[in-house]
Amino acid sequence: VAHPLSANKVRLLRTYITPAYRYDLPPFLMFTAIQLAKLSGFSPIITTASLHNESLLLSLGATHVFDRRLSNAALIKRVRALVTVPVTYIFDAVAVKETQQAAYALLAPGGTLVVVEKPQVGGDDDGSQKKVFMVIGSFHPLPNRALGAKFAIAMTAWLEEGKIKVRV
Numbered sequence: 001v002a003h004p005l006s007a008n009k010v011r012l013l014r015t016y017i018t019p020a021y022r023y024d025l026p027p028f029l030m031f032t033a034i035q036l037a038k039l040s041g042f043s044p045i046i047t048t049a050s051l052h053n054e055s056l057l058l059s060l061g062a063t064h065v066f067d068r069r070l071s072n073a074a075l076i077k078r079v080r081a082l083v084t085v086p087v088t089y090i091f092d093a094v095a096v097k098e099t100q101q102a103a104y105a106l107l108a109p110g111g112t113l114v115v116v117e118k119p120q121v122g123g124d125d126d127g128s129q130k131k132v133f134m135v136i137g138s139f140h141p142l143p144n145r146a147l148g149a150k151f152a153i154a155m156t157a158w159l160e161e162g163k164i165k166v167r168v
């Protein structure tokens with residue numbers, strides 16, 4: 001069945017139903033991604049954030065929170081000192097050039113970086129086999145609908161069971 005709304009109208013509608021912006025909470029995508037990473041069994045879960053959000057992020061499943069104001073060089077040094085195993089998955093929930101560069105540098109050869117904005121790293125074949133993907137959080141495109149149907153059922157249960165908290 002064709003969707004009755006044009007892409008522009010859907011975008012407008014989403015803008016209207018998005019809750020008022022909260023400046024005192026971690027980024028929306030990070031808030032959810034950390035909980036999904038925990039549910040999926042990832043460990044450790046290392047994130048950057050403003051430190052006033054540290055205890056909230058730890059309660060959601062992050063195991064380590066680094067100040068987002070650290071330079072990329074300092075952040076990379078701190079993470080490398082912390083983890084002794086290769087970092088094979090990074091989800092960049094902010095995805096500005098600087099965060100993508102830090103993530104790409106930290107990623108182990110063959111690892112996967114997922115970004116939520118246009119990729120600004122990778123591309124050239126540097127021989128590292130690092131993979132960079134951009135994800136779009138929408139179940140409207142036809143190829144995503146079957147996954148969306150399954151995800152909606154799972155997410156409803158996780159919300160009822162308190163396994164996923166929402167940021168409002």
Ligand SMILES: NC(=O)c1ccc[n+]([C@@H]2O[C@H](COP(=O)([O-])OP(=O)(O)OC[C@H]3O[C@@H](n4cnc5c(N)ncnc54)[C@H](OP(=O)(O)O)[C@@H]3O)[C@@H](O)[C@H]2O)c1
Pocket residue numbers: 023024025026027028029030048049050068093094095099115116117135136137138
């Ligand atoms: N691909 C998709 O489907 C999709 C969907 C929605 C949004 N997006 C994109 O995803 C990005 C995030 O969106 P959002 O709605 O989750 O964000 P948001 O709720 O707007 O959060 C922005 C906040 O992120 C914090 N921040 C900035 N740099 C950071 C860093 N290096 N580490 C940790 N926190 C940092 C800042 O908060 P503090 O000052 O308090 O630290 C900033 O106010 C945006 O670029 C947006 O365009 C993509």
